[in-house]
Amino acid sequence: MERARSTTNSGGTVSEVEFEVRDAKYPFVGASEAEACTFDLAEMVPRQDGEYAEFFNVTGTEVERVAERAEEYETLDATVLREWDGGGLVEFAVAGDCPAMSLAEHGALPRQVRSADGVGRITAEIPPPYEASTVIDSFLDDTPEAELASKRRVDSVTPIFSNVAFEEALRVYLTDRQREVLEAAFDAGYYEWPREATGEEVAEGLGITSATFSEHVHAAERRLFSALLSGSGDE
Structure with a gap:
């Protein structure tokens, strides 16, 4: 990434x-x-x-x-x-x-x-x-x-996550499939403003349906953000 x-x-x-x-x-x-x-x-x-x-x-x-x-x-x-x-x-x-x-x-x-x-x-x-x-x-x-x-x-754009925290959260909290889908979306520009790739385009590149892509990426986002942003650390 x-x-x-x-x-x-x-x-x-x-x-x-x-x-x-x-x-x-x-x-x-x-x-x-x-x-x-x-x-x-x-x-x-x-x-x-x-x-x-x-x-x-x-x-x-x-x-x-x-x-x-x-x-x-x-x-x-x-x-x-x-x-x-x-x-x-x-x-x-x-x-x-x-x-x-x-x-x-x-x-x-x-x-x-x-x-x-x-x-x-x-x-x-x-x-x-x-x-x-x-x-x-x-x-x-x-x-x-x-x-x-x-x-x-x-002088610079503020990073959202530190690299260490970002990589560790991906490793610990996501399944292999969730990480694969999230990385594909990220690398394709799905999270850019303006967006460089639609969910349908990312799904096509992964060989999955748009509905399956949405299911995986939303589950990955929720697990990642819930872990990083709740501050509880109990999972």
């Missing part, structure tokens, strides 16, 4: 931007206000058909209550992955009405999404060849409820 080893930006500096969102129509904002809890985005993964899977660590409330509140939103499905005292890990499958998703579609890389007591903050990196001003303007046109809080230049 050579893509995971590239953490520097050789094409120029990266713009880091931060937006504030207070509108309760966004689930991570509305639920944090209603439950007086905190949401922290652990990872965001593109799915098929323009959807994204967002993995949130929730603290300050029972995570099942968050999943129940998610039923109020037509563009969201929630799945509880882990529970612990005063919180848990929940997966949001989103198809719209998500500012982090909108930023990703415009070329930004969401790095931190946090909401506490109804105030959401999104930090993202905008790498070349995207123009920061264009991405910001386009995002604010699509998400008028958001406000630009800050903008600065940084």
